[in-house]
Amino acid sequence: MLKQKPAFTRKRRPLQWKVWLLYAAGFLPAISTFYLGATGSLGADPVKSFEQSLGLWAIRFLILTLCITPLRDIAGINLLRYRRALGLLAFYYALLHFTVYLVLDQALNFQVLLADIARRPFITIGMAGLALLVPLALTSNNWSIRRLGKGWIRLHRLVYLVIAGGAVHFLLAVKSWPAEPVIYALFIALLLLWRIFPRRLRKTTLKLQH
Numbered sequence: 001m002l003k004q005k006p007a008f009t010r011k012r013r014p015l016q017w018k019v020w021l022l023y024a025a026g027f028l029p030a031i032s033t034f035y036l037g038a039t040g041s042l043g044a045d046p047v048k049s050f051e052q053s054l055g056l057w058a059i060r061f062l063i064l065t066l067c068i069t070p071l072r073d074i075a076g077i078n079l080l081r082y083r084r085a086l087g088l089l090a091f092y093y094a095l096l097h098f099t100v101y102l103v104l105d106q107a108l109n110f111q112v113l114l115a116d117i118a119r120r121p122f123i124t125i126g127m128a129g130l131a132l133l134v135p136l137a138l139t140s141n142n143w144s145i146r147r148l149g150k151g152w153i154r155l156h157r158l159v160y161l162v163i164a165g166g167a168v169h170f171l172l173a174v175k176s177w178p179a180e181p182v183i184y185a186l187f188i189a190l191l192l193l194w195r196i197f198p199r200r201l202r203k204t205t206l207k208l209q210h
């Protein structure tokens with residue numbers, strides 16, 4: 001007689017598949033933009049376009065990461081199992097964005113990098129955002145969650161600072177007021193406000209009841 005597989009293996013496999021598929025799909029924008037750049041189809045300044053596209057995808061993945069909880073609470077759609085992959089994709093894109101800036105834009109000139117960090121506020125903010133993402137990426141594994149306990153939740157609240165910084169970085173990087181960074185900043189503000197307000201409202205309601 002055939003032994004039945006334990007329920008968890010039957011459930012886990014398709015799930016892991018979907019997460020890997022998300023990683024694969026997540027890297028497509030980087031691969032396709034790189035391909036366009038390599039084949040001369042990325043406009044007059046391919047390095048700048050590549051750098052900008054990677055920055056845009058970094059902030060998009062940060063936004064998607066922060067959409068997971070409101071989506072569950074408001075619409076009942078539970079995509080929590082994809083949050084780690086989305087957060088890590090945001091980190092990889094921010095790292096690639098920085099690498100293109102450092103290697104292709106500044107030709108690995110660390111003096112220029114340091115001068116930029118000191119003199120250009122949007123670079124200072126971008127660098128701080130990337131630095132804060134490093135401990136989050138390094139602790140995005142089950143072992144760290146178990147080891148850090150409640151500290152893990154506190155540490156990962158840094159993502160709110162990173163995304164707020166990302167919005168400011170985007171606004172300052174474009175040097176004028178086109179619609180795109182403003183829309184991103186407003187949406188990010190909504191996501192952050194949503195996280196603050198319900199808790200306070202709940203507390204107020206509880207106080208009123210007593």
Ligand code: HEM
Pocket residue numbers: 048051052053055056057058059094097098101123125126127128129130133162166169170173174
């Ligand atoms: C959390 C980290 C970061 C995020 C989310 C992010 C995101 C972005 C976004 C959305 C843009 C605008 C793209 C556009 O114009 O369409 C941008 C531009 C830019 N970012 Fe970042 N960035 C980050 C970190 C960094 C770091 C660490 C550096 C370099 C030290 C950097 C350097 C730049 C530069 C130079 C531009 C302007 C490119 C131009 O001249 O148009 N960014 N970034």
